[in-house]
Amino acid sequence: MIQRVRDLRDVRTDELVVNMGPQHPATHGVLRVVVKTDGEVVLDLQPHVGNLHRCKERIGENLLYGQFMPYTDRMDYLASMNNELCYAIAVERLIGVDPPERTQYIRVCMAELNRIASHLMSVGTYGLDMGAITPFLYAFREREVALDLMEEVSGGRMLYHYIRIGGVALDLPEGWTDRCRALMTEMDRRIGQYNTLLTWNRIFIERTAGVGVLDRDTAFDWGITGPALRAAGVDWDVRRDEPYTVYPHLRFVVPVGHGTPEGEEVGVLGDCWHRHWIRMLEMEQAVSLVRQCLDTIDSLPRPAAPEEISAKIPRLLRPAAGEVYFRAENPRGELAFYLQSDGSTNPWRLRCRGPSFSNIAVLGAISKGHLLADLVAIIGSIDIVLGEVDR
Amino acid sequence: MTPLPASALADAAKALWDLSLVRGLAWSVFIVLLVITPMALMSIWLERRLSGKMQARIGPNRVGPQGLLQTLADGVKLLAKENLVPTGADRALFHLAPIIVFVAAFGMYAALPWGPSTAWASPSNIAVGVLFVLAVGSLEAIGVIMAGWASNNKWALLGTMRVAAQVVSYEVPLGICALVPVLSAGTLNVQEMTLQQTGGFWHWGIFWAFPGNLVAFVVFFWAALANLKRAPFDLPEAESELVAGFHTEYSGMAFSIFFLAEYAGMFVLSGVAAALWLGGWDTGIPGLDLAVKAREAIAADAAGWVVAWNLVGAAVMAFKAMVLVAVMMWLRWTLPRLRVDQVMRLCWKFFLPISLLCLVWAAAWVAADVPWMRGAR
Numbered sequence: 168m169i170q171r172v173r174d175l176r177d178v179r180t181d182e183l184v185v186n187m188g189p190q191h192p193a194t195h196g197v198l199r200v201v202v203k204t205d206g207e208v209v210l211d212l213q214p215h216v217g218n219l220h221r222c223k224e225r226i227g228e229n230l231l232y233g234q235f236m237p238y239t240d241r242m243d244y245l246a247s248m249n250n251e252l253c254y255a256i257a258v259e260r261l262i263g264v265d266p267p268e269r270t271q272y273i274r275v276c277m278a279e280l281n282r283i284a285s286h287l288m289s290v291g292t293y294g295l296d297m298g299a300i301t302p303f304l305y306a307f308r309e310r311e312v313a314l315d316l317m318e319e320v321s322g323g324r325m326l327y328h329y330i331r332i333g334g335v336a337l338d339l340p341e342g343w344t345d346r347c348r349a350l351m352t353e354m355d356r357r358i359g360q361y362n363t364l365l366t367w368n369r370i371f372i373e374r375t376a377g378v379g380v381l382d383r384d385t386a387f388d389w390g391i392t393g394p395a396l397r398a399a400g401v402d403w404d405v406r407r408d409e410p411y412t413v414y415p416h417l418r419f420v421v422p423v424g425h426g427t428p429e430g431e432e433v434g435v436l437g438d439c440w441h442r443h444w445i446r447m448l449e450m451e452q453a454v455s456l457v458r459q460c461l462d463t464i465d466s467l468p469r470p471a472a473p474e475e476i477s478a479k480i481p482r483l484l485r486p487a488a489g490e491v492y493f494r495a496e497n498p499r500g501e502l503a504f505y506l507q508s509d510g511s512t513n514p515w516r517l518r519c520r521g522p523s524f525s526n527i528a529v530l531g532a533i534s535k536g537h538l539l540a541d542l543v544a545i546i547g548s549i550d551i552v553l554g555e556v557d558r
Numbered sequence: 559m560t561p562l563p564a565s566a567l568a569d570a571a572k573a574l575w576d577l578s579l580v581r582g583l584a585w586s587v588f589i590v591l592l593v594i595t596p597m598a599l600m601s602i603w604l605e606r607r608l609s610g611k612m613q614a615r616i617g618p619n620r621v622g623p624q625g626l627l628q629t630l631a632d633g634v635k636l637l638a639k640e641n642l643v644p645t646g647a648d649r650a651l652f653h654l655a656p657i658i659v660f661v662a663a664f665g666m667y668a669a670l671p672w673g674p675s676t677a678w679a680s681p682s683n684i685a686v687g688v689l690f691v692l693a694v695g696s697l698e699a700i701g702v703i704m705a706g707w708a709s710n711n712k713w714a715l716l717g718t719m720r721v722a723a724q725v726v727s728y729e730v731p732l733g734i735c736a737l738v739p740v741l742s743a744g745t746l747n748v749q750e751m752t753l754q755q756t757g758g759f760w761h762w763g764i765f766w767a768f769p770g771n772l773v774a775f776v777v778f779f780w781a782a783l784a785n786l787k788r789a790p791f792d793l794p795e796a797e798s799e800l801v802a803g804f805h806t807e808y809s810g811m812a813f814s815i816f817f818l819a820e821y822a823g824m825f826v827l828s829g830v831a832a833a834l835w836l837g838g839w840d841t842g843i844p845g846l847d848l849a850v851k852a853r854e855a856i857a858a859d860a861a862g863w864v865v866a867w868n869l870v871g872a873a874v875m876a877f878k879a880m881v882l883v884a885v886m887m888w889l890r891w892t893l894p895r896l897r898v899d900q901v902m903r904l905c906w907k908f909f910l911p912i913s914l915l916c917l918v919w920a921a922a923w924v925a926a927d928v929p930w931m932r933g934a935r
Binding site: 183185186191192193206207294297298299300301304305308364365368370371373374538539540541543 | 609612613614615712713715716719720789790792793796799800801891892893894895896897898899900
């Protein structure tokens with residue numbers, strides 16, 4: 168029997184609950200988002216995390232201080248050097264040592280190089296989420312060189328275990344700084360190309376501008392950090408505002424979204440496009456930072472003996488009872504380690520604050536009412552690494 | 559009952575053959591096997607190599623010269639794969655869908671002319687060729703919708719919703735744009751339209767009712783992209799949003815048929831665009847008018863030359879279609895994907911009014927009946 172529809176209210180539509188992930192291609196890993204949709208419109212969503220949980224903190228409490236270092240690599244595996252740097256400085260503050268000056272520059276150089284590689288990955292996969300496949304492969308071409316450079320010093324392409332408590336594993340190989348400089352020259356040219364291909368692409372702007380607006384108050388409420396926070400117009404960067412290692416000696420600006428129509432910006436302050444744009448600008452700054460570090464590394468003499476690359480620390484660390492909380496600016500936001508020592512050889516408590524975990528929580532707050540395709544854009548622009556969300 | 563004499567059988571066969579439907583069918587079977595499938599395979603190879611070049615990588619280059627046989631090797635591999643049917647799927651529709659898509663994509667070829675000798679370079683010679691292409695082509699959407707519906711998968715269903723909205727919408731500007739050269743040429747027969755475009759490239763369809771047909775060609779090309787679900791309109795199978803869209807649940811040969819149909823569709827719609835606006839098999843070189851050459855060869859009773867000129871025509875046609883296919887690939891590897899509402903807005907707010915304007919413009923030219931404006935009629 169055919170029923171006549173007299174009124175649109177007679178048409179019964181249902182909400183559809185779809186499971187986005189954990190094997191969905193756009194969730195960048197094993198994020199599972201349960202989305203309640205009305206057609207293509209997202210009514211409600213709930214991110215489920217924990218598929219990659221590996222009890223990092225508990226493991227850390229059962230290991231010696233130095234033994235936990237490789238585990239930090241596996242948290243935000245796209246920014247392993249930054250993780251190592253953060254943990255190393257946390258422990259160094261607990262035991263009160265400082266690495267030699269040249270080593271400090273090497274560490275910052277590695278961290279910034281890793282920031283470039285990480286942002287390349289983030290920008291590239293963001294293009295992939297938007298359906299632009301080629302920028303992804305272009306970004307990987309440059310990332311490949313950055314990974315080669317880090318492989319040269321550490322032997323690993325992803326998980327380095329290069330930065331150690333009190334210093335680094337080994338000094339830089341001969342000619343490394345020149346090869347790194349060549350990459351930086353290449354990057355100067357390439358960043359402009361990525362912008363042409365992606366940032367200023369009309370369709371890309373249509374897809375990202377004004378989508379998933381994360382304003383200043385929401386950002387504060389949810390503890391957003393990193394590029395997502397600066398894209399919301401908050402001028403905050405731990406490297407500048409709570410300086411650590413040699414950042415006070417380096418010149419860099421912190422890119423912040425303005426949201427003003429004048430100047431080189433489109434869209435609304437705090438939207439997906441701004442988060443992408445801040446990453447592009449940060450990449451430029453990171454290139455400049457690597458250059459400054461390379462110049463300083465070259466101007467300082469190599470240590471007389473190979474082991475002098477690191478500060479002298481006892482083989483078995485027994486920090487005096489006490490605690491330390493240290494946060495560092497990672498490519499995805501603030502990574503922080505809280506260490507509490509009871510005077511024994513392993514931390515009594517190890518706590519980690521991961522930026523991806525805090526940033527992904529805001530997903531539900533900013534993506535309601537958007538389309539499914541926008542949800543992909545928002546997840547990509549927040550840029551999470553599930554290894555760090557779950558730890 | 560006395561057996562029929564052989565001559566009667568031959569007469570019956572001849573009468574049957576003279577029915578254009580049967581001849582068209584035989585022609586279709588022939589070209590499906592010997593022309594389109596290699597063309598589709600070539601397109602897939604071209605896409606892979608071209609995207610490799612564009613993306614600073616190599617692409618397949620191991621199987622056969624320059625990797626030409628890679629797609630064939632993949633096809634053989636896919637043949638050996640199990641054709642999985644998900645639980646809860648509508649089995650009949652699930653199996654029927656790829657067949658419909660395949661038939662629709664390959665059926666469109668029947669209307670394409672391949673050379674100046676109408677009798678066998680365009681033997682089906684459908685009087686309403688343009689209509690035929692549009693009608694058969696729109697069947698593909700039904701197959702795709704079937705596939706998504708029958709899969710019992712939410713992502714496939716979402717993809718299907720997008721297909722239903724997108725492909726059906728874009729058929730409107732696509733059809734209207736195809737009508738613009740029809741108006742200018744005064745025929746729906748693709749071979750006749752091509753014949754009108756011979757005698758130098760300035761007689762080509764894009765210059766008819768200037769700029770009406772030129773604009774219609776551009777809009778047709780973009781609407782064809784949307785109809786074929788190609789980037790930047792590849793939302794129904796957007797891999798980053800809907801896993802694989804309507805063919806999420808397809809595997810093995812059923813999947814590869816969707817794949818093949820996509821490339822066959824690209825090639826045939828490019829061929830239609832080439833035949834309607836870019837002179838089809840016409841070389842466009844003033845001294846080398848294939849229609850004239852073929853007529854001369856027939857007059858001189860030189861069968862070899864007739865075949866040769868028709869083969870040149872087929873090559874020219876394939877080349878033009880391939881160029882358009884390459885442009886489609888270039889766009890795919892350059893542009894991001896539009897969002898579903900933007901796709902709809904583009905169709906109804908821009909493509910439809912523009913195509914209608916073109917139609918009115920072309921109609922005005924026909925009404926004015928200025929001979930030099932309508933090419934070499």
